[in-house]
Amino acid sequence: MKHLPRPSLWVLVAALVLLPIMLPNNYALDIAVRVALAAVAAIGLNLAMGFAGQVSIGHAAFLAIGAYASGIIGARYSWPPLVGVAAAAACAGVVAWLIAKPVLRLRGHSLTMATLGLGVIVNIALVNEVALTGGPDGMPMPPFEVLGFIFAKVMHWYALSAVLLVVAVLLSLNLFDSPAGRALRGMNGAEVAARVAGVDVGSFKVRAFVASAVFASVAGSLTAYYVGFISPSLASFSQSVELATMVVLGGMASTFGALLGAAVLTVLPQLLGGLHGYESILFGLILMVTMIFLPRGVVPSLALLFKRSR
Amino acid sequence: MLEVTSLSKSFGGVAAVSDVSFSVRRGAVHSVIGPNGAGKTTLFNLITGVYRPSTGRVRLDGRDVAGLAPDALALMGVSRTFQNLQVCMNMSACENVMLGAHQHVRSGVLAGMLGLTRRADTALRTQARTLMDFVGVGEHHAAHATQLSFGVLKRLEIARALASRPRLLFLDEPAAGLNDSETHQMTALIRAIAATGVTVVLVEHDMKMVMSISDEILVLDQGRKLAEGGAREIRANPAVIAAYLGVAQEAA
Numbered sequence A: 001m002k003h004l005p006r007p008s009l010w011v012l013v014a015a016l017v018l019l020p021i022m023l024p025n026n027y028a029l030d031i032a033v034r035v036a037l038a039a040v041a042a043i044g045l046n047l048a049m050g051f052a053g054q055v056s057i058g059h060a061a062f063l064a065i066g067a068y069a070s071g072i073i074g075a076r077y078s079w080p081p082l083v084g085v086a087a088a089a090a091c092a093g094v095v096a097w098l099i100a101k102p103v104l105r106l107r108g109h110s111l112t113m114a115t116l117g118l119g120v121i122v123n124i125a126l127v128n129e130v131a132l133t134g135g136p137d138g139m140p141m142p143p144f145e146v147l148g149f150i151f152a153k154v155m156h157w158y159a160l161s162a163v164l165l166v167v168a169v170l171l172s173l174n175l176f177d178s179p180a181g182r183a184l185r186g187m188n189g190a191e192v193a194a195r196v197a198g199v200d201v202g203s204f205k206v207r208a209f210v211a212s213a214v215f216a217s218v219a220g221s222l223t224a225y226y227v228g229f230i231s232p233s234l235a236s237f238s239q240s241v242e243l244a245t246m247v248v249l250g251g252m253a254s255t256f257g258a259l260l261g262a263a264v265l266t267v268l269p270q271l272l273g274g275l276h277g278y279e280s281i282l283f284g285l286i287l288m289v290t291m292i293f294l295p296r297g298v299v300p301s302l303a304l305l306f307k308r309s310r
Numbered sequence B: 001m002l003e004v005t006s007l008s009k010s011f012g013g014v015a016a017v018s019d020v021s022f023s024v025r026r027g028a029v030h031s032v033i034g035p036n037g038a039g040k041t042t043l044f045n046l047i048t049g050v051y052r053p054s055t056g057r058v059r060l061d062g063r064d065v066a067g068l069a070p071d072a073l074a075l076m077g078v079s080r081t082f083q084n085l086q087v088c089m090n091m092s093a094c095e096n097v098m099l100g101a102h103q104h105v106r107s108g109v110l111a112g113m114l115g116l117t118r119r120a121d122t123a124l125r126t127q128a129r130t131l132m133d134f135v136g137v138g139e140h141h142a143a144h145a146t147q148l149s150f151g152v153l154k155r156l157e158i159a160r161a162l163a164s165r166p167r168l169l170f171l172d173e174p175a176a177g178l179n180d181s182e183t184h185q186m187t188a189l190i191r192a193i194a195a196t197g198v199t200v201v202l203v204e205h206d207m208k209m210v211m212s213i214s215d216e217i218l219v220l221d222q223g224r225k226l227a228e229g230g231a232r233e234i235r236a237n238p239a240v241i242a243a244y245l246g247v248a249q250e251a252a
Helices: A007-022 A026-051 A060-076 A081-103 A110-129 A155-174 A179-187 A190-195 A201-226 A237-250 A255-271 A279-293 A296-308 B040-047 B071-076 B093-102 B109-113 B118-135 B150-163 B180-195 B207-213 B231-236 B238-251
Strands: B001-012 B014-024 B030-031 B054-059 B078-080 B167-174 B199-203 B216-221 B224-229
Touching: A007 A026, A007 A155, A026 A155, A026 A179, A026 A201, A026 A237, A060 A081, A060 A110, A060 A201, A060 A237, A081 A110, A110 A237, A155 A179, A155 A255, A155 B180, A179 A190, A179 A201, A179 B109, A179 B118, A179 B238, A190 A201, A190 B071, A190 B150, A190 B199, A201 B030, A201 B109, A237 A255, A237 A279, A237 A296, A237 B180, A255 A296, A279 B167, A296 B071, B001 B040, B014 B216, B030 B180, B030 B207, B040 B167, B040 B199, B071 B150, B071 B199, B078 B150, B093 B118, B093 B150, B109 B207, B118 B150, B150 B167, B150 B180, B150 B207, B180 B199, B180 B207, B207 B231, B216 B238, B224 B231, B224 B238, B231 B238
Parallel strands: B014 B224, B030 B199, B030 B216, B078 B167, B167 B199
Antiparallel strands: B001 B014, B001 B054, B216 B224
């Protein structure tokens, strides 16, 4: 091997290894876990929004499907957690496919509207299906146990979520530089040109949406197991907006942008503890300021600046 | 290889193309000319699947392809460029050309995520650079699409279309917006493409280019076919002179 492929990935791995040594306490480590899990969902949403240009403003529904499906499978049927996470992801993928397949025959922002509806429906279902979901009170999660090992300490969770994050980043970077990634980005840049090149645009939009739902579901499942408790607020509209803001802030189609967006939007409310209840205003402001001053998002804008200065 | 029979398209009662029939011979260079608003680009959009024809037939090698989507036509060896550029401005120049080869590579989302396409991608990148060299924009292979000039983007679109290895290539006003020397180079490029065995159909306003490279010319006026024939016949056709060339000569 002449040189390591994907230097950016190795920088990320090094940072993730060094981070727990540098972080002062378990509280900071806890935030790092939350950042990593949020980033997995944001990287997934970026596949639909940033790559394919399909805006989803109900993506928290897939987080909730991941959380509840794995919770119900784990707590009520006592299946092994990893099987539950996989089953939940498959479930989210099927739901995404069922929504996207008919809706994407229509033009324009039909998928965006459909995702908005999905978010509302899932939220209502979680509140009302008391027997299954615990209703508005939510439900506790069983411990996360893999082959007899129980993830009990924050450090265990940090290791798990860091590995998951690296996998998500790798998959996203790989996709970016593959024929499928170019098809997705191409139809976002000039749809008719992509079609002339032989891209079945409808099929690729569906596939990007399904992939993004699976990422969100896995992130939702693990967040649920980590927090130990789930409630319908997981599928709330503000949760969806927060996720979309992460992608827009970091930069459309930028994998590391989604990671940065997740970090900023997860850490910021912790630093501004007094803002309790006003987070959505903050997120709204961030979204507006980004759209006005950095419409490409932070990471692509910086990359362009760096390229010009050389 | 292509046979168009009584093709019509109207937009809200206005007939943009009406009852146009013509055929394209394999290996030849065909041109579609006509005054502004004659329906040339609409005709292109109908044949290449961007619009669905109201009535009429389009046969490619005997198969009815009227109303087929552009991506289905791409699989049958039809590609095109656009008058108003359709370059993916969110990608690099090279990626745009690589996108053109979409149908010839493994394009699964999962395969892409797992990195299974990486080796094929390296070959694709080399091939894209060769095509960029062929159309004369090789020096820009590392550039982002947003950094390129209009003339370069026009050639880049041709490279992207060639990447799909078309048998039938439609060029929508390849010389529009180019200066004299660029037009000269474009003419040479189209000749070179035709020499590789690709059948070329172009819409063009530049008469010098049309007359010098066309084996067959189709003249449209107000959505209807006015004349069809070789360059010499078209130049001598009184109806064409009245409707089109005559006006151009007066203006000059």
